[in-house]
Amino acid sequence: MRTTSISPWKQAFQSGLLGGAIAVLLALVGMVAAFSGRYIVSGVFTMGQFLFLAPILFLAYMTLRRAPQMPPFRLLQTGMVSGAASGAVIAVFVLIGSVVNLRVMFINASPQLYGILTFNQGVGIGALILLVAGLLLGALAAGIILLPERTRKTIVQAALWVFTIGLLRDLIVTVSFRWGPLAAIIKQFFAVSGLTPVGAAILIALIGGIRYWQLGKNDPHAVTFFNNTKPTVRWLRLGLAGVILLLLPPILGIFFSEILDNVAMYILMGLGLNIVVGFAGLLDLGYVAFFAIGAYVMGVMTSPELGFFNMTWWEALPFALVTSFIAGVILGLPVLRLRGDYLAIVTLGFGEIVRLLVLSDWLRPWLGGTQGIQRIAQPQIGNFVFNTQQELYYLFLAGLGIVAFIAWRLKDSRLGRSWMALREDEDVAKAMGINHVTTKLLAFATGALFSGLAGTIFAAKLTSVYPHSMNFLVSINVLSLIIIGGMGSIPGVFVGALVLIAAPELLREFAEFRYLVYGALLVTMMLTKPEGLWPEERRRLELHEEEHSPAVSAD
Amino acid sequence: MSLLEVENIHTYYGNIQALRGVSLKVEKGEIVTLIGANGAGKTTTLRTISGLLKPREGHVKLEGEDLASYMAHEIVYKGVAMVPEGRGVFARLTVMENLEMGAFSLSNKEQINRNLERVFTLFPRLKERRAQVAGTLSGGEQQMLATGRALMASPSVLLMDEPSMGLAPVLVEVIFDTIQQINREGVTILLVEQNALMALGVAHRGYVLQTGEIVLSDSAEKLRKDPTVQKAYLGME
Numbered sequence: 001m002r003t004t005s006i007s008p009w010k011q012a013f014q015s016g017l018l019g020g021a022i023a024v025l026l027a028l029v030g031m032v033a034a035f036s037g038r039y040i041v042s043g044v045f046t047m048g049q050f051l052f053l054a055p056i057l058f059l060a061y062m063t064l065r066r067a068p069q070m071p072p073f074r075l076l077q078t079g080m081v082s083g084a085a086s087g088a089v090i091a092v093f094v095l096i097g098s099v100v101n102l103r104v105m106f107i108n109a110s111p112q113l114y115g116i117l118t119f120n121q122g123v124g125i126g127a128l129i130l131l132v133a134g135l136l137l138g139a140l141a142a143g144i145i146l147l148p149e150r151t152r153k154t155i156v157q158a159a160l161w162v163f164t165i166g167l168l169r170d171l172i173v174t175v176s177f178r179w180g181p182l183a184a185i186i187k188q189f190f191a192v193s194g195l196t197p198v199g200a201a202i203l204i205a206l207i208g209g210i211r212y213w214q215l216g217k218n219d220p221h222a223v224t225f226f227n228n229t230k231p232t233v234r235w236l237r238l239g240l241a242g243v244i245l246l247l248l249p250p251i252l253g254i255f256f257s258e259i260l261d262n263v264a265m266y267i268l269m270g271l272g273l274n275i276v277v278g279f280a281g282l283l284d285l286g287y288v289a290f291f292a293i294g295a296y297v298m299g300v301m302t303s304p305e306l307g308f309f310n311m312t313w314w315e316a317l318p319f320a321l322v323t324s325f326i327a328g329v330i331l332g333l334p335v336l337r338l339r340g341d342y343l344a345i346v347t348l349g350f351g352e353i354v355r356l357l358v359l360s361d362w363l364r365p366w367l368g369g370t371q372g373i374q375r376i377a378q379p380q381i382g383n384f385v386f387n388t389q390q391e392l393y394y395l396f397l398a399g400l401g402i403v404a405f406i407a408w409r410l411k412d413s414r415l416g417r418s419w420m421a422l423r424e425d426e427d428v429a430k431a432m433g434i435n436h437v438t439t440k441l442l443a444f445a446t447g448a449l450f451s452g453l454a455g456t457i458f459a460a461k462l463t464s465v466y467p468h469s470m471n472f473l474v475s476i477n478v479l480s481l482i483i484i485g486g487m488g489s490i491p492g493v494f495v496g497a498l499v500l501i502a503a504p505e506l507l508r509e510f511a512e513f514r515y516l517v518y519g520a521l522l523v524t525m526m527l528t529k530p531e532g533l534w535p536e537e538r539r540r541l542e543l544h545e546e547e548h549s550p551a552v553s554a555d
Numbered sequence: 556m557s558l559l560e561v562e563n564i565h566t567y568y569g570n571i572q573a574l575r576g577v578s579l580k581v582e583k584g585e586i587v588t589l590i591g592a593n594g595a596g597k598t599t600t601l602r603t604i605s606g607l608l609k610p611r612e613g614h615v616k617l618e619g620e621d622l623a624s625y626m627a628h629e630i631v632y633k634g635v636a637m638v639p640e641g642r643g644v645f646a647r648l649t650v651m652e653n654l655e656m657g658a659f660s661l662s663n664k665e666q667i668n669r670n671l672e673r674v675f676t677l678f679p680r681l682k683e684r685r686a687q688v689a690g691t692l693s694g695g696e697q698q699m700l701a702t703g704r705a706l707m708a709s710p711s712v713l714l715m716d717e718p719s720m721g722l723a724p725v726l727v728e729v730i731f732d733t734i735q736q737i738n739r740e741g742v743t744i745l746l747v748e749q750n751a752l753m754a755l756g757v758a759h760r761g762y763v764l765q766t767g768e769i770v771l772s773d774s775a776e777k778l779r780k781d782p783t784v785q786k787a788y789l790g791m792e
């Protein structure tokens with residue numbers, strides 16, 4: 001980046017204004033006020049304060065990070081310029097708000113908001129405090145940068161950890177309730193809202209100490225249990241992960257098991273769509289159709305309300321899976337010759353057709369129309385019926401294990417290679433001897449199969465299916481989680497689902513702001529890590545090459 | 556019976572006719588070149604032979620067998636390999652993966668290894684760079700890769716579409732030397748070129764294609780001396 005041509009002062013000033021603008025924006029949408037009572041550290045620091053102070057610090061920090069090498073004093077000055085600019089923007093906002101009634105336009109511009117922004121010190125002194133706070137935060141940003149790496153990482157990470165723990169206080173307390181004596185200890189750290197000051201201090205010291213120590217024996221290539229590639233250790237690691245996964249529901253309780261079920265369901269679908277989109281490069285926007293087909297076939301085959309077959313869940317399972325598979329082929333046939341955006345539109349239409357069919361009055365006697373299908377069977381082994389979230393979790397887990405294994409084996413198989421070639425260049429792939437017809441159809445069908453499986457478990461979980469669960473948003477969610485995780489990457493599907501499905505659930509406390517936070521998170525993520533959170537090895541390789549190419553290193 | 560025989564093919568893109576009755580023959584062991592200006596239909600001819608396009612009229616025959624009923628990927632199994640125009644390497648795969656992909660139609664591991672050995676002897680450069688992502692190779696290296704990848708399928712006929720395109724003169728020489736080398740090892744070659752001078756230098760026979768029709772065919776030597784060819788394709792007055 002050619003930062004040298006613009007004066008660093010001007011840049012710092014501009015990004016400072018941006019930081020202030022973000023803070024004012026967060027205030028105007030109501031978040032600052034809404035979370036002013038929500039303490040991170042009880043009696044000391046609220047979430048509301050965080051929301052308008054963090055942008056100042058963050059922007060100052062980013063400016064300094066991007067700025068060319070500067071002597072410490074200049075760095076400090078630049079940081080303070082940025083911070084002061086942010087503080088000034090907020091101060092100006094407060095001053096304007098004190099003379100003009102902004103509430104006409106912005107419903108959230110309440111006296112209470114001004115109170116929070118001025119730390120309840122009145123407009124004049126408040127504005128001054130804001131400026132000083134900006135200066136200090138800017139200086140803090142410079143300070144963070146000036147610290148040696150080990151100390152910096154320690155402090156930043158400890159602060160982030162404590163912030164997260166304080167933020168998730170309610171969840172942690174609720175979950176730890178089941179942990180016996182441990183719960184009593186954990187409770188000591190928390191106040192009614194957020195962490196207690198003492199608790200926060202202890203945590204900072206504890207986490208900071210551990211991180212400092214870990215960073216000290218800094219050999220990044222040291223072999224530990226977590227990166228050892230010896231087969232035995234690998235299996236041990238896998239086994240350990242398995243045991244942890246098995247123990248999750250009793251440890252975490254119902255609320256989390258519900259989230260886990262959801263995540264697992266989306267991973268199942270994600271693994272399927274990842275084959276279609278990630279491996280074979282076929283953009284499918286109607287993916288929810290197969291989920292619907294799996295769920296509805298399960299419903300039709302088992303529900304005594306419809307009374308057609310009255311099968312058990314296990315008896316109906318093969319029918320549901322085969323139908324999904326065939327549906328995949330049926331979608332694949334007409335779109336064989338389509339590529340890119342045309343393919344996207346047609347698959348989108350397919351998804352809508354399936355939704356409209358299950359919704360239609362015409363098929364009502366068989367599919368239940370708007371009423372959906374109730375009393376769907378739940379899987380039973382011997383006398384054991386899977387019917388709570390925690391029990392169904394194990395069913396999801398089993399399905400997930402099988403599907404992940406299949407996906408993993410397919411990836412490096414001959415078929416996986418054909419998908420890859422087809423994705424890269426269809427004509428050349430044909431000229432290599434790849435049968436594009438069967439290859440494409442198998443991609444659609446395998447994807448459909450996995451999605452259908454997710455549908456059958458979903459049906460068992462709710463014991464009912466409704467047309468409105470089968471909307472376009474499901475397809476988009478699955479596609480998004482693949483993109484966020486990293487196109488074509490199997491671990492990426494897991495990470496993507498955790499972020500995309502679990503995060504909004506955990507943020508439930510933030511009610512109407514949840515999707516705002518979440519949207520901002522996604523945008524940031526795609527800007528900073530466009531290749532996904534856990535990219536496929538291949539794409540990592542590509543980016544790696546770019547980093548070393550002269551075109552980039554020259555500037 | 557010729558190894559490859561193209562009989563009076565008419566190929567269309569939608570309603571646009573690109574080939575108007577092209578006929579040509581390639582005998583076993585030959586290098587035959589097809590020269591012509593931009594848009595003459597050279598690529599279209601190769602794509603029709605390899606089955607990526609189907610002719611509306613006429614036949615493509617390999618050792619006497621009509622290929623009409625075969626799909627493009629099946630024709631590869633018959634021993635026809637193509638080095639596509641603009642090289643068409645799989646940009647995001649490594650050199651090695653590209654080569655493996657070239658051997659997709661083979662199942663015999665030993666044969667694949669032999670072919671790999673042969674490609675690496677022919678292009679030692681590829682061996683050095685086998686772990687590199689193909690998209691980051693130079694133009695010349697990509698051409699080598701595309702050629703090597705086609706050879707991985709143990710073809711009896713190699714269709715090459717403008718291998719010299721966009722390469723520096725020195726590299727062009729290298730590529731044409733390799734073409735002769737490959738031919739000496741027993742691969743029959745149909746070479747499409749705009750660089751008529753070089754093509755006629757290595758080929759045994761040649762055809763001149765003009766707006767979808769063959770207008771001239773003769774031995775390479777005679778074509779080089781033909782006044783119309785000299786004027787139109789060799790840049791001589």
Ligand SMILES: Nc1ncnc2c1ncn2[C@@H]1O[C@H](COP(=O)(O)OP(=O)(O)OP(=O)(O)O)[C@@H](O)[C@H]1O
Nearest residue numbers: 568571573591592593594595596597598599600749
């Ligand atoms: N996909 C297509 N759709 C429509 N017309 C096409 C298509 N591809 C080629 N054509 C037309 O067919 C004719 C022959 O094209 P072709 O690519 O075979 O020429 P060429 O001899 O290979 O030319 P060049 O030397 O530029 O590669 C041209 O008029 C071209 O415009």
Ligand SMILES: [Mg+2]
Nearest residue numbers: 597598599640
């Ligand atoms: Mg061409």
